Amino acid sequence: MSLVKNICDTASGLYSLLVGLAITGKNFASPQLTIHYPRQEVTNLDTYRGHIELVPLEDNPILSCCVGCGMCAKSCPSGCITVESKELPKPPAIEPLASAEPGAKPAKAKRTVGSFILNYSLCSLCGQCVRSCPSDGLRFSTNVYFAARTRAEMTIDLVERFNRQAAGKKGA
Amino acid sequence: MNQTATNDVDVLAGDYYTRHFAAGPNDDTLILNMGPQHPSTHGVLRIVLEMDGEYILRAEPVLGYIHRMQEKMGENRAYLQYFPNMGRVDYLHALAWNWAYAGAVERLAGIEVPPRAEYLRVISCEMNRICSHLLWWGAYILDLGAFTPILYAFVDREEIMDLLQIITGSRLTYCYFTFGGVTADATPAFIDGTRAFIKSMRSRLPMFKGLVTDNLILRKRCEEIGVIDLDMARRYGATGPVLRGSGVACDTRRHEPYSCYNEFDFAIPTASTCDAMGRYLVRMDEISESLKILEQALDMLPDGPFVNPKAPRKVKPAAGETYFSVESARGKVGVYVQSDGSTTPYRVKLRAPCFSNLSLFAELSAGTLLADAVSILGSLDLVIPEIDR
Amino acid sequence: MATQDILRPAVTTLEPALVNLAPVQKVVDLCRAMSLWPMTFGLACCAIEMMAVGMARFDIARFGAEAFRPSPRQSDLMIVAGTVSKKMAPAVVRLYEQMPAPKYVMAFGNCAISGGPFNFEGQYGIIEGVDQLIPVDVFVPGCPPRPEGLLEGLFMLQEKLTGRRWWPQPVGGEVA
Amino acid sequence: MIPACLAGLAHARTVDSATARTGFTTNLALEPAAVHDAAAALYKAGYFLECISGADFAEGFEVLYTFDRFEKPERVALRTLAPHDAPVVPTIADIFHGALWHERECFDFYGVRFEGHPSLLPLLLPDDMELRPLVKAPEARKSREAIVFQTPAPPAAADSAGEKAAADPEAKAKAKAAALAKAKAKAAKTASETAQAAGGDPA
Numbered sequence: 044m045s046l047v048k049n050i051c052d053t054a055s056g057l058y059s060l061l062v063g064l065a066i067t068g069k070n071f072a073s074p075q076l077t078i079h080y081p082r083q084e085v086t087n088l089d090t091y092r093g094h095i096e097l098v099p100l101e102d103n104p105i106l107s108c109c110v111g112c113g114m115c116a117k118s119c120p121s122g123c124i125t126v127e128s129k130e131l132p133k134p135p136a137i138e139p140l141a142s143a144e145p146g147a148k149p150a151k152a153k154r155t156v157g158s159f160i161l162n163y164s165l166c167s168l169c170g171q172c173v174r175s176c177p178s179d180g181l182r183f184s185t186n187v188y189f190a191a192r193t194r195a196e197m198t199i200d201l202v203e204r205f206n207r208q209a210a211g212k213k214g215a
Numbered sequence: 216m217n218q219t220a221t222n223d224v225d226v227l228a229g230d231y232y233t234r235h236f237a238a239g240p241n242d243d244t245l246i247l248n249m250g251p252q253h254p255s256t257h258g259v260l261r262i263v264l265e266m267d268g269e270y271i272l273r274a275e276p277v278l279g280y281i282h283r284m285q286e287k288m289g290e291n292r293a294y295l296q297y298f299p300n301m302g303r304v305d306y307l308h309a310l311a312w313n314w315a316y317a318g319a320v321e322r323l324a325g326i327e328v329p330p331r332a333e334y335l336r337v338i339s340c341e342m343n344r345i346c347s348h349l350l351w352w353g354a355y356i357l358d359l360g361a362f363t364p365i366l367y368a369f370v371d372r373e374e375i376m377d378l379l380q381i382i383t384g385s386r387l388t389y390c391y392f393t394f395g396g397v398t399a400d401a402t403p404a405f406i407d408g409t410r411a412f413i414k415s416m417r418s419r420l421p422m423f424k425g426l427v428t429d430n431l432i433l434r435k436r437c438e439e440i441g442v443i444d445l446d447m448a449r450r451y452g453a454t455g456p457v458l459r460g461s462g463v464a465c466d467t468r469r470h471e472p473y474s475c476y477n478e479f480d481f482a483i484p485t486a487s488t489c490d491a492m493g494r495y496l497v498r499m500d501e502i503s504e505s506l507k508i509l510e511q512a513l514d515m516l517p518d519g520p521f522v523n524p525k526a527p528r529k530v531k532p533a534a535g536e537t538y539f540s541v542e543s544a545r546g547k548v549g550v551y552v553q554s555d556g557s558t559t560p561y562r563v564k565l566r567a568p569c570f571s572n573l574s575l576f577a578e579l580s581a582g583t584l585l586a587d588a589v590s591i592l593g594s595l596d597l598v599i600p601e602i603d604r
Numbered sequence: 605m606a607t608q609d610i611l612r613p614a615v616t617t618l619e620p621a622l623v624n625l626a627p628v629q630k631v632v633d634l635c636r637a638m639s640l641w642p643m644t645f646g647l648a649c650c651a652i653e654m655m656a657v658g659m660a661r662f663d664i665a666r667f668g669a670e671a672f673r674p675s676p677r678q679s680d681l682m683i684v685a686g687t688v689s690k691k692m693a694p695a696v697v698r699l700y701e702q703m704p705a706p707k708y709v710m711a712f713g714n715c716a717i718s719g720g721p722f723n724f725e726g727q728y729g730i731i732e733g734v735d736q737l738i739p740v741d742v743f744v745p746g747c748p749p750r751p752e753g754l755l756e757g758l759f760m761l762q763e764k765l766t767g768r769r770w771w772p773q774p775v776g777g778e779v780a
Numbered sequence: 781m782i783p784a785c786l787a788g789l790a791h792a793r794t795v796d797s798a799t800a801r802t803g804f805t806t807n808l809a810l811e812p813a814a815v816h817d818a819a820a821a822l823y824k825a826g827y828f829l830e831c832i833s834g835a836d837f838a839e840g841f842e843v844l845y846t847f848d849r850f851e852k853p854e855r856v857a858l859r860t861l862a863p864h865d866a867p868v869v870p871t872i873a874d875i876f877h878g879a880l881w882h883e884r885e886c887f888d889f890y891g892v893r894f895e896g897h898p899s900l901l902p903l904l905l906p907d908d909m910e911l912r913p914l915v916k917a918p919e920a921r922k923s924r925e926a927i928v929f930q931t932p933a934p935p936a937a938a939d940s941a942g943e944k945a946a947a948d949p950e951a952k953a954k955a956k957a958a959a960l961a962k963a964k965a966k967a968a969k970t971a972s973e974t975a976q977a978a979g980g981d982p983a
Contacts, residue, residue: 056431066426077663080755081771087377092384120296121721164714167721167747169299169390187750188774190757191743194735197717231907251695254644254674259692279904280692281648283722284729287913299721306649369659387748388649449828451878463850471853534927538803551833555922564833574881600648603904691906728913
């Protein structure tokens with residue numbers, strides 16, 4: 044009795060191995076899944092959150108939407124953002140007019156971002172800065188190719204990066 | 216290794232834990248350190264073993280190699296700022312922890328969650344559960360010596376990660392929930408993609424069964440190994456598939472229904488064999504049950520806001536405490552929050568299912584072969600950062 | 605026992621090369637760069653992304669680095685993927701010292717670079733950057749970094765070894 | 781609501797809290813000495829140990845035990861207070877073996893000693909670490925009454941004395957009602973059940 048059972052068990056066991064081999068064989072013949080990375084890329088990077096970057100104004104792409112209010116720095120859980128604002132240089136022609144008119148324009152001195160330093164190595168990509176931004180001045184970049192030889196390179200000057208990109212766009 | 220039969224902790228060789236462990240009567244046994252860097256411990260778990268030949272006499276897991284101070288951070292950060300941590304407690308089923316924390320604070324602060332958000336939470340959480348089970352499947356078979364299945368598992372995992380990336384923006388450590396809802400709405404691409412995924416996953420499951428589950432070698436490595444009876448599960452507080460593999464149909468989604476889980480029709484898979492194979496089968500069945508929930512949730516997905524517009528930006532619950540538990544891929548996740556009425560929690564306690572599930576390993580592995588202990592360890596489905604927190 | 609002991613940096617002395625001829629070195633370096641054997645040193649979340657790179661979709665085998673070894677003695681690239689706690693630090697140093705030279709270290713993910721999100725005021729349990737313990741050759745930031753990041757890190761290491769980048773720049777990549 | 785198995789416990793103080801908000805069906809504050817008996821009774825009644833957590837209050841270290849059942853959701857919270865200068869609580873690891881690690885973790889974080897624990901070694905922290913990370917600075921400690929019992933804290937300044945007077949009778953009445961309910965429940969139980977519940981160790 045137990046001999047028969049043993050033989051049956053062995054036979055079904057061997058059969059299970061054959062089934063597995065057949066599946067492997069079938070998959071061997073199926074098309075390749077690999078993305079040949081540097082030459083070819085995944086197509087869904089736009090939904091990925093890389094490190095944050097400044098958003099340009101729609102009508103003037105060399106200026107950013109950021110007003111340097113510092114909400115992002117306050118809401119960041121790991122404190123990786125240092126932001127400073129500065130006053131936008133006003134067009135000089137309007138200035139005397141504005142000061143002549145009492146209580147109108149001078150109070151509305153436009154501010155913009157002075158410096159925006161992101162210590163990327165502390166960031167957890169949670170997105171609280173982007174959500175807390177009152178002027179929609181931040182977004183996630185798709186820069187996922189980031190690797191560096193020194194730790195200092197993890198600190199990114201976003202204003203400098205923004206200006207570089209704006210200049211690049213202008214040139215192109 | 217020092218073999219002196221002495222009780223003096225100070226004269227034995229090895230580090231602190233080895234010395235404490237070895238300080239028993241041992242004449243011709245061997246003290247073996249497995250980990251903290253060992254491929255089958257899934258991270259940095261360390262187990263000190265006392266071996267008699269190939270047999271384990273005693274085992275003692277040593278924890279803390281990836282202790283990341285999560286509970287301390289909870290007391291230092293504002294309620295909303297603690298969310299990113301939740302994605303990193305259990306990185307394989309991050310959304311369950313997201314949910315447990317969001318649920319606890321929402322209950323404490325009385326924040327309502329709109330129906331669409333509840334459904335989106337269910338959908339994303341179940342996707343994440345499948346993703347987690349797939350990785351466990353691949354890694355477990357890898358522990359048992361077969362490399363190929365993990366390659367198959369990652370094909371489906373990549374699909375899920377791509378889909379979840381559409382709404383959450385990340386691949387692994389999601390920070391998708393927020394108080395009163397979720398942070399982004401489902402796009403048509405996500406919904407269509409999920410429907411397509413359900414279909415493809417359904418067709419893949421029989422293949423997994425033929426490739427691995429029915430396999431003779433796997434059955435020999437899993438059957439009648441690591442038998443956990445009900446009393447043992449109760450003494451150690453085991454939950455999740457480890458418990459259901461012992462025949463108890465206890466699932467927080469059904470047991471203590473949170474969100475909208477009582478609106479779905481799904482079974483709680485159990486296995487009566489109580490062994491590693493039982494836990495294996497429970498997890499494989501859970502994948503198909505999750506697919507069922509996903510399908511229903513997509514069909515019933517209501518319109519409306521995905522986040523409560525009245526949810527406060529700065530959460531400041533009244534003084535009090537709450538304990539909220541959800542079912543993760545590994546068991547019952549509990550978040551206990553004490554509020555003193557300020558903007559930071561007074562105390563956050565994270566109840567990790569793996570912590571309890573691993574604690575029964577010492578009893579479970581005594582008297583087994585070392586190779587079987589690896590199989591038992593894998594069948595518990597451990598995520599070490601969740602244990603160490 | 606003492607705290608200084610835990611934070612002891614690794615010994616990094618190197619023996620001189622057996623054959624010290626520039627052309628031979630160049631060939632040897634090229635061979636090394638194209639078959640780096642990483643050690644499976646997954647500590648936390650980032651380890652899963654490291655596994656993803658080894659799988660079919662991103663397939664690190666195309667760059668000769670698919671032989672993930674569990675033993676430090678068989679590997680020459682340590683990918684530190686995850687948070688290094690103070691309890692783990694001695695093990696990290698020891699594993700590094702056990703690797704045969706020449707050996708390289710990649711700090712993969714923010715936790716390995718600086719402690720990442722777990723680097724907060726009053727923290728008591730983690731090492732704020734694995735470069736305090738062992739010399740790091742390449743840093744790949746992200747939480748966790750995408751597989752592309754790891755591949756870029758690998759290219760950078762190959763570049764460091766051989767002096768040139770062997771693969772084209774990705775289309776979306778930024779030229780620094 | 782106090783489950784039948786806990787009805788015979790001495791010195792229990794019911795924490796007034798709604799299940800809908802706290803998630804606890806039963807919430808009892810005990811003397812440290814009563815914890816072991818309560819755990820034994822819960823084990824006999826078919827509960828499992830969910831977790832043990834600590835908290836640092838102005839009054840002392842609170843150890844919170846949470847139990848639940850596999851069959852139906854019925855979360856029982858037992859809490860006990862250990863003084864700051866000599867925090868000692870009896871172990872329940874001989875009943876619920878899962879408590880071995882939970883208690884070690886609590887010892888790690890707060891320095892609460894569990895009397896009778898077989899090996900109270902550091903679990904999560906390095907073995908040579910002196911720091912108790914979750915112990916709060918004395919000035920940061922809040923009153924347990926205000927957080928757990930949700931009665932207004934005893935006011936420090938004189939201006940809120942009126943409030944205290946208003947709140948105090950209420951709290952007293954509540955405690956009285958709870959005691960009354962307990963006494964009733966006790967009377968309703970058969971003597972054997974009570975004896976069993978208070979009996980201590982299971983076999």
